[in-house]
Amino acid sequence: MRTAAEEDLPHIARLDREVFGDAAYPFFVLRQLFDAGFTLVVVDDSEGICAYALALALASEGRGWVLALAVGPRQRGTGLGRELMRETLCHLRSLRVREVLLTVEPANASAIRLYRSLGFTERRGATGHVRDYFGPGEDRLLLSLTL
Ligand SMILES: CC(C)(COP(=O)(O)OP(=O)(O)OC[C@H]1O[C@@H](n2cnc3c(N)ncnc32)[C@H](O)[C@@H]1OP(=O)(O)O)[C@@H](O)C(=O)NCCC(=O)NCCS
Numbered sequence: 001m002r003t004a005a006e007e008d009l010p011h012i013a014r015l016d017r018e019v020f021g022d023a024a025y026p027f028f029v030l031r032q033l034f035d036a037g038f039t040l041v042v043v044d045d046s047e048g049i050c051a052y053a054l055a056l057a058l059a060s061e062g063r064g065w066v067l068a069l070a071v072g073p074r075q076r077g078t079g080l081g082r083e084l085m086r087e088t089l090c091h092l093r094s095l096r097v098r099e100v101l102l103t104v105e106p107a108n109a110s111a112i113r114l115y116r117s118l119g120f121t122e123r124r125g126a127t128g129h130v131r132d133y134f135g136p137g138e139d140r141l142l143l144s145l146t147l
Pocket residue numbers: 019068069070071072075076077078079080081082083103104105108109110111113114117
């Protein structure tokens with residue numbers, strides 16, 4: 001597990017496409033997020049990059065976002081998602097982040113269970129379940145964790 005290098009970007013884009021299909025980040029977006037200093041943590045095994053997380057630290061606000069988390073279908077259920085999240089949270093903490101936010105599809109039970117087990121909780125009231133967050137019918141839960 002390590003932070004990503006420029007040459008990893010095409011492999012992250014391939015994994016993202018495999019996991020998220022049409023909702024994957026286009027390569028040029030990943031490239032620009034990398035250049036802009038977003039945090040990218042990857043798991044690189046014998047077959048290449050099999051998992052990654054993308055995060056943003058807003059140090060002046062003490063706040064950070066986990067923007068993506070993906071484990072390749074063949075590697076799921078072996079603890080990689082949890083390890084990646086822990087490493088990403090550790091990285092955010094080192095960047096003076098004190099509160100981490102993320103959004104998740106309400107039906108994504110495995111991701112929600114993982115986030116809750118790490119201490120994330122749903123934001124109270126109307127901000128917890130955000131209707132049409134990504135457009136019509138694309139609701140998201142907004143979860144937060146104090147580091
Ligand atoms: C969600 C995801 C990242 C989990 O990664 P993973 O490596 O399979 O997860 P882990 O093996 O580390 O498991 C960690 C915890 O996640 C939860 N979890 C993982 N798979 C699960 C499943 N099939 N059903 C229910 N809970 C599950 C459990 O709480 C598990 O802890 P436990 O084993 O102690 O019960 C992975 O399934 C994935 O990439 N899914 C597609 C992309 C996605 O949905 N990303 C999140 C977008 S917000």
